[in-house]
Amino acid sequence: MSRRVLITGTTRGLGRFLAERYLAAGDRVIGCGRSESTLEHERYRHHRLDVCDEKAVGELTREIRQRDCGLDVLINNAGVASMNALALTPPASARKVIDTNLFGPIVLTHAAIRLLRQSAAARIVNISTIAVPLRLQGEAIYAASKSALETYTRIAARELGPLGITVNALGPSVVRTKLTAGVPEEKLQRLVDQQAVPRLATAEDVANVIDFFLRPESGLVTGQVVYLGGFG
């Protein structure tokens, strides 16, 4: 059955991949990002917005309510990284990372609950990172923002369970995206070498876990954080 899927950060990378994947599966996809999208499809709509902008997100959800009469899936994918020694990270840069990675999903979730409640299989999926369990040096702010998102996920699962909404998170292992483009090759390899299954993850690996969370049969799967590659 066709689902109504809202994905943040669809202009590139994993978000774009997921949008294309669910469009191919016959779903209706609403995407958003700070840039215009080059993705064109009869079942895709794009909103240019900042996920931290409550007013813009309010407009987005009002439009979804009117055009789609609700929502089945929210994937909080939009994120920014700031790989830098914390002593050299200006507080303003840290705030930007925390805003996008934590406050953004909070804004989207708050708005989407009202659309998801009527769905027979309402799902929220948050994207975390293996930087949380690995406590990676140079990623203090990024990992802290995602760590907070994981706690938010677990508590949201408890609060939204009675409303029929599951909330889970996925921490991809090393995937080649724009987010990891600035990380030296040796560092990426060292991370891969620490995995139980030492290979780079692909977007399909990530989508596989999300597919599991989204299945109608996964109604009791909530409050979970799944890391790829054997971390945790």
Next chain:
Amino acid sequence: MNSCPVDRVAIEQTIVRALEGANASREPDAQLDTSADAAIFGAPSPLDSLGLVALLIDIEDAFAAQGCTIALSDERALSERRSPFRDVPSLVAYIERVLTEAGAQG
């Protein structure tokens, strides 16, 4: 754009309809009183905290459907000495205040 008419009767009707809607998914022995002076949260109402959240979302939704965006459960509501969610009259008064202030702010 917010268009929030401040009308006690309309507010009360919205709350009562939300209570009736909540009853649709509640067990026969846990039905909520839907009268104009019904208790909402706290004895003798059987509504628990999660049920209150769902009810408040329903009420916010009902106002949103009329083009009126309001947030009912902010710090002020939670910090008031007597909960504005205790019964229908107190919730009507609280929503009336929220709507009046929203109107005053444009």
